[in-house]
Amino acid sequence: MPLLDDAIREEVRTMLTGLTEPVHVVVFTQPFQCQYCAETRQLVEEVAALSDKITVEVHDLSQDGERATALGVDKAPAIVPMRSDGTDYGVRFFGIPSGYEFGSLLDAILTVSAGRVDLMPETRAFLEALPEPLHLQVFVTPTCPYCPRAVMLAHHLAVASPKVRADMVESLEFPELADRYHVYGVPRTVIDEAGQYFIEGAAPEWMLVARIQEAVGMPITASADAHHRH
Incomplete structure (x- = not known):
């Protein structure tokens, strides 16, 4: 069927x-x-x-x-x-x-x-300056209306940069992984393998970039002001 x-x-x-x-x-x-x-x-x-x-x-x-x-x-x-x-x-x-x-x-x-995505110029500059490979894991459930926005943003960062890999992870099918990263609400984007850095909700592009910059030790240049200029 x-x-x-x-x-x-x-x-x-x-x-x-x-x-x-x-x-x-x-x-x-x-x-x-x-x-x-x-x-x-x-x-x-x-x-x-x-x-x-x-x-x-x-x-x-x-x-x-x-x-x-x-x-x-x-x-x-x-x-x-x-x-x-x-x-x-x-x-x-x-x-x-x-x-x-x-x-x-x-x-x-x-x-x-x-093979291309629409991202802010600030985001592209940040991706080019990434000092190390980045693995984003976006935890979702199929009934979450806000989750696709978080998944698509992570996937777009991956398409824009060879240093970024982005996974959608369906929490209910991988409960042990969801537990490891303390996923109680979705979407939850986990930025580092240890799970120390994450962001909850369908965060706008600048907010995710700022959190990633913090996670990898880069100066935080992303802001709402930059976002609103576009």
Whole structure:
């Protein structure tokens, strides 16, 4: 039985006419301890069927460890949208992007295809000056209307900078990870692996940048004033 009804399929088909470069989506599933693996694969395949510019590659995480390690995938279900030419922008989904997060999946596919994002000049300058690789983890639930904004912002930073990787993490499917990072409300964007630096809610671009600057020891230059000038 299809996950997407006819009306949504037509809407998605129309959105995907905006694809420029071909997109290759790598999906990781596993046969055990994975509540939504089958549905995640089906969802991606249903979306891919709506555009001749999307191809899908499916792996079993327990069997294809080499491919998973190369892409930094350590849990399933996982979705890695990349360019068909192999360009990997560091955009990741862990857990099924259903409910409100379906919009984040479509945005990621379109953004990876375009290879560019609309960010403030201050944000671009900050990304160029990043002293070290950055791993953002945005914890969400499918029923959270504010979560996609946080996910898309993190993903856009990843597309804009080779130093940034950004994961959507569906909290209910990875409760141990959510516990480790003390996720009690969503969205929660975790900035460092230790979980010392984070931001809650759908923070505006300047606010997330300021928090990242604090986390990596950079001077905090991002402010609401800069944001409002644009």
